[in-house]
Amino acid sequence: MWMWTCGSQSCNETINKDTVVFGTGQEESHLLTWPLTTGNYIAVLGRNITREVLATSEPFSVLESCPPTQIPSQNLPTSAPPYKLPFEDMHPSISINQGCHQENDNILIEFENNNPLVGDWVGIFWHGTTNTDDLNNPLMWMWTCGSHSCQDIIEKDRIIFGSGKEIDHLLKWPLIAGDYVAILIHDALSKNVLAISDPFSIVDVCSTSQIPSQISPIASFVEPSSIPSRSPSFHLSLFPSLSPSLQFSNSPTRSSIPSSRPSSFPSIRLSFSPTESSLSLPAPYLSSSIDQNFNSIRSDSISTDNSCYQVNSPIYISFESSIPKLDNWIGIYPSNYDFSALNLAPSSWQWSCGEVICHEKGIKSGSVVFSSEQLNIHGTQGFPLEKSSYTAVLGMRDGVKPVIVAQTDSFEVADECFAIPSDDIVPSEIDRVNQIIIDRAIQSGEELNAYRLNAMETLLQFKVSVLGVMDDEEILQTYALLCIYFATNSVETEITNDIFGIGPPPSWKISHLWTSSEFPPCSGWYGIFCNDDRRVTGIKLYKNGLTGSFPKEVTLISSLKSLDIAKNNIWNKGDEENRWLGDLGDIECLYIGKTYFEYKGIPTEINQLSSLKIFDASYANFSGPLRNETFQDLNNLEFLSLSGNQFNSHIPKAISHLPKLQYLYLMNTSINDNMNFALTMPAIREIFLDNNQGLIGTLPTELWLLQTLESLSLSGCGLTGTIPPE
Secondary structure: OOOOOOOOOOOOOOOOOOOOOOOOOOOHHHOOOOOOOOEEEOOEEEEOOOOEEEEEOOOEEEOOOOOHHHOOOOOOOOOOOOOOOOOOOOOOEEEEOOOEEEOOOOEEEEEEOOOOOOOOEEEEEEOOOOOOOOOOOOOEEEEOOOOOOOOOOOOEEEEEEOOOOOHHHOOOOOOOOEEEEEEEEEOOOOOEEEEEOOOEEEEOOOOOOOOOOOOOOEEEEEEOOOOOOOOOEEEEOOOOOOOOOEEEEOOOOHHHOOOOOOOOOOOOEEEEEOOOOOOOOOHHHOOOOOEOOOOOOOOOEEEEOOOEEEOOOOEEEEEEOOOOOOOOEEEEEEOOOOOOOOOOOOOEEEEOOOOOOOOOOOOOEEEEEEOOOOEOOOOEEOOOOOOEEEEEEEEEEEOOEEEEEEEOOOEEEEOOOOOOOOOOHHHHHHHHHHHHHHHHOOOOOOOOOHHHHHHHHHHHOOOHHHHOOOOHHHHHHHHHHHHHHHHHOOOOOHHHHHHHOOOOOOOOOOOOOOOOOOOOHHHOOOOEEEOOOOOEEEEEOOOOOOOOOOOHHHHHOOOOOEEEOOOOOOEEEOOOOOHHHHHOOOOOEEEOOOOEEEEEOOOHHHHHOOOOOEEEOOOOOEEOOOOHHHHOOOOOOOEEEOOOOEOOOOOOHHHHOOOOOOEEEOOOOOOOEOHHHHHHOOOOOEEEOOOOOOEEEOOOHHHHHOOOOOEEEOOOOEEOOOOOOO
């Protein structure tokens, strides 16, 4: 159950201190699971949009009857299991019936937990060597009672994941070939990891020699910033982020989510670390037999960018795989290593995607970086390397057997390297960079202002070995990103003077690797997401302390699909600083809410974004009339939020006729119209128009005939009449 701190789901007051009541006398919309069943609960004070948990109450119980001594007692009832953290006295366990399964085989999981709660659950996750990003990303899950809808407290049992089970919890069934673990998790609220199974594999054919490995990681909190609610149903966050997470809701419809920006209840993030400090090996090494296959007939290749590296300097490795898989890996071994050994123990390794866990798909061709800065960030283990001679290999799996398909020439790690690039290479790279920027980024007569000069200077300071492997598009997108950094990092404006006082405002909250001369953007820059071809597809700098004016150079990134710069003190004023929004090419998701994009209405150039699916410009300081031409060509738009801007106009007909628009939010926008605009919306599911006194007239009876409409919010408007019986 939930409500705003002002006491309902429709109020908008800011409340410092108060009491709210959940009960049968309240409006029913927020009583999603009323009455509560017997069990243990907590109340959480949360902040919307930022998804922060501000405070958590002591646990309380719901019983059939409460003895007088328990009103109001802090003691939990003896009839229910105690709410206890941490679980120091517990010895839970979880295991899989066999270490190898063929596709579509049922997976039998046994668990034991001597201190169970109603909200305990079991999830199946990708097997990562050292950690995982988010426990809200199970491939499959169910409560320990064996389904998504039961509420029993189970101490010891067996559960089955398979094609014969109810379909709602088989989110990724059947599992594809790969390595997995099952995790027993204590309580949907606190999300404490109790036990992790040995890894198990899904393969085409299981042989008798395939046995589970013995590596078992432990879990630790990284950022316990939020707590999701427990529910027998689930939904995906409406905004398809580049790293989507499974969200749990108390209702099967979005109307139960307290948000104008499509967010869900926040999630708890955890990471995993090995049980010991020694190097933990990826799953491919954990096989009873090894095939030596250096001379593969396939077109696999791997190479280093140099033949000598100083101790602790980064090592760039490029590769091409004929069979890209999620669990392909790059390993570095001593050059004299015996690859016929049964246990391939590398000096350093990482997955081919360069991440801790590869979520999307295998990488056909790309590059990875081994460096101290990448250690425990993107999967690199066992770095820095000691002084010696090494070779790098590209590894993959054949069933559950690791197969080495390509190997580099040997290279050296030494105190000093003499095999450095010749002097004539450096000027050529500088000339190339200058020419790319002049030809493609600087318009005729355009001023090389401070942020552009800083971006150029920083780019030219990149190491030759880095620039040498970057093609023209990578050079251009790197320059564009550096322009963003220098144009919005600690830049004083009238806005920042009002907020922080006169003088330079604070710098970015996180700027990891943004000004490094050793790492291109797709090697781990904070908030940057890339595809397999090292093209930037996403920029997510939400609530990161950006100031100044967001620069138009972002439009130089032709591969960009998602831009999230919401909730920053960016001030883009007038035509010149707003029109570039229409030059974002194939952008699909654009979040500029809670900024200062000051303009009369919404720039009409937005209509050029024919691929746009999600547009959130809520509370962005726009004012003036909404124009029909702004929206008339947005035929792929599914989500539109313009709340908190003062338009003083009607709702354009173009919005009413958008063929794919499902979610429309125009709260607090001084709209002057009636509800007839909604009658021609073919796909609409949710309309929020609260606090618009200029929205007048009666509710047309045809409104209730809209087949797709699920949620309508009209509080604080100037509507009159009655709700039609239809």
